[in-house]
Amino acid sequence: MTTDSFLPHTPSSVPAPCGVPQFDPLRVRGGKLRLRRALRRRRRAPAAVLAMTAAALAATGAAGADDLVAQPPPRPAVQERQRPPAVRLVSAPVRIADAATVRLLRPGDRVDVIAGPDASTGAGGEARVVASGARVAEVPKAGETRSDAGALVVLSVPRSTATVLAGAGITSQLAVTLC
Template sequence: MPLPAVAAPEPCGVPAFAPLRVRGGWGRFRLRRAMRRRRRALAAGLAVTAAALAAWGARAPVGAAPAPHGEPVAVRQHRPKPVEMVSAPVRIADAETVRLLRPGDRVDVIAAADSPTGAASDARVVATGARVAEVPRARETFPEAGGGALIVLSVPRPVAAALAGAGTTSRLAVTLC
């Protein structure tokens, strides 16, 4: 079925006018648009760089540092940080005193020099507040190896060295804290 014919409207006349001239018109908007694009590109580049650095830092070994003048990355040997607390085995002269100790007890270790006079002024405190880490059983202390009994103390590294030195030259005793 054919559609009914519709009459077209009469053409209207368009009046003549001078062209409009607007200062800055589209040029200004193009500049702003270009600056926005540049900022976005810069922000995207910085984000990608930050992500790459974060990923590289997560995989790089501790101590890795870029070498100067564009040389390849040199990886230094990783040295573990010294342990603050160490276990120090100490032979106490009085084995009966060691029977009173339990792991977790705090003790002061006193060194008394082996002197014929046995003067009290020869005694000195080697460690204070040392934590008893372990008290081996009597058969594990080997009393025939010089008497006394062995205990294991948890102390800072310098104190462990002092205990080892004092144990070779003096008889050691403990007091409970």
């Protein structure tokens, strides 16, 4: 390599500017017609699809739109099973005899409440289920329970079940089992 290639350009080394020759503007003919033809073709495709759909429906014997409006839809022979009316739930505080069992519960758990015979009265009897599938709403915090007095749990139950729970809590000791 020579050292001349690294030298800055001098005005004599730059080529002279070239002029652009003059020419007439280009005119494209038929542009509007092409656009119109394309639009016409696009209209034909949906029309053809609709015509084929109508022909297929006519061939299968499907009812037209006028038939559907004139006749109401047939009623089913068997009535659908109706939902039972919504039951309003109430909060029922329940004292459970065993505080250690209550520590196992969490809000949202489902429990069965069992009323057993009261050991302090000495009366014999059978244990019975007072509430089935009750949802636990609140449980006491870790330091709030005393093992001798049991623990208070709040259950969400129907009003009639809350009445039965209150009566059973007075006459007997209550226990819970997780469902």
